[in-house]
Amino acid sequence: MKEQGTFRVKKGMAQMQKGGVIMDVTTVEQARIAEKAGAVAVMALERVPADIRAAGGVARMADPDMVLRIMDAVTIPVMAKVRIGHFAEAQILEEIGVDYIDESEVLTPADEQYHINKHLFTVPFVCGARDLGEALRRISEGAAMIRTKGEPGTGNVVEAVRHMRKVMDQIRQVVGKIDDELVVMAKELGVSLELLKEVKKEGRLPVVNFAAGGIASPADASLMMQLGSDGIFVGSGIFKSESPEKVADAIVQATLHYNDPKVLVEVSKNLGEAMPGLEMSTLTEADRMQERGV
């Protein structure tokens, strides 16, 4: 008998993406460029985060027809985003057969209190997290993959670095604690003791953890991999740059050879103008997406 949608099957899908780059695409043509460059998956959306930021207003799930066209165009897995808590959008995406759903702070949250109960779905979910508490809460809701939130659409890696360092630091603390101390830590983080014990046993998150939010260059990808990411999401960084093909290819190779400076030199050369970046202090409280859905 075939058992579909088990946590092992959902989590396993993310494990197959390790060491890879997942790219945001808005058209069939971009999806093909991403696949050709060696992306392990594409994220189909109507606007990249930089444009969502610029456009303002309410950002929703993409048109299913557009997602379907991208699914037809490439053989690699296709992901798509839903608003935090918007389980009806998720039901729609599951019905059309996307391979992974990103319950994402990049879109305007639909529920300020509850995330989607992801256990109810056959399709796996990825969620953003800024620290261990957020990551484990999302996992207890059924997320099969975690990514840093970073600050999407800024081309500024500083927030992704902060979030990855925080998670790694907290994991090291968990590993060093005895069980009675873990009880207190579980309470402080608002997570279950069982999950913390699992983190302690494995010395890592129980699911794959990618970097996302502000990655714009091969060096950014290498930095995040060296900080302990299992792989890389690139949003606006590729198709907001001057030469998307080159940047896509360079980031894929930099993710694979993240600790080989010789390769990093070669792939960093002559990439043209990168996406324009935003300094964090220029963002107002309302501009910051990472505080959504904690």
Next chain:
Amino acid sequence: MKIGVLDVQGAVSEHIKHLELCDVEAVAVKTEKQLNQVCGLILPGGESTTIGRLVELFGLADAIRERSREKSLSVFGTCAGMILIAKEITDGTTGQPSLGLMDIAVKRNAFGRQRESFETSLRFKSLDEPLTAVFIRAPIIERAGEGVEALAEMPEGTVAARQGNLLTTSFHPELTTDLRVHRFFIAMCEEKA
């Protein structure tokens, strides 16, 4: 004895852990130098287009083909690794990269998309008890040449096979705690050594 896991992209650490649990020295293989140290190589699950392209790009493909041909290397492909090991891909996008080692024709994503991915109990030839097999956007063997022995079957087709020094499974033995398929491959490497 050292066995390598091709370290380009995908479930590399899972295979390394399994090999270590079988008391074998495991090596992550990124370079030809590392490849020369091993007598067996696992091609892990991942994205076949990504792994295939990068393995070609970094000059490992020819070295793997050469050593497999002269039988100094046993090769085990799981899932995406089955696509890499196959001589023929029946539905490949044009230019789907492959190492072309085993005389099989493979269909990619044969069971459907991620939603249709599953786990199931599976009979594997030479193992007394069935194993739990995890299939993720898995391929299937549609045709096999002479000298290819089918090791496991599903109603949809063959999901595990061996040809001399080559082994392949559609499913992911590295995602369960069962070590028997890895031991089967280790025995293949020992036979040769």
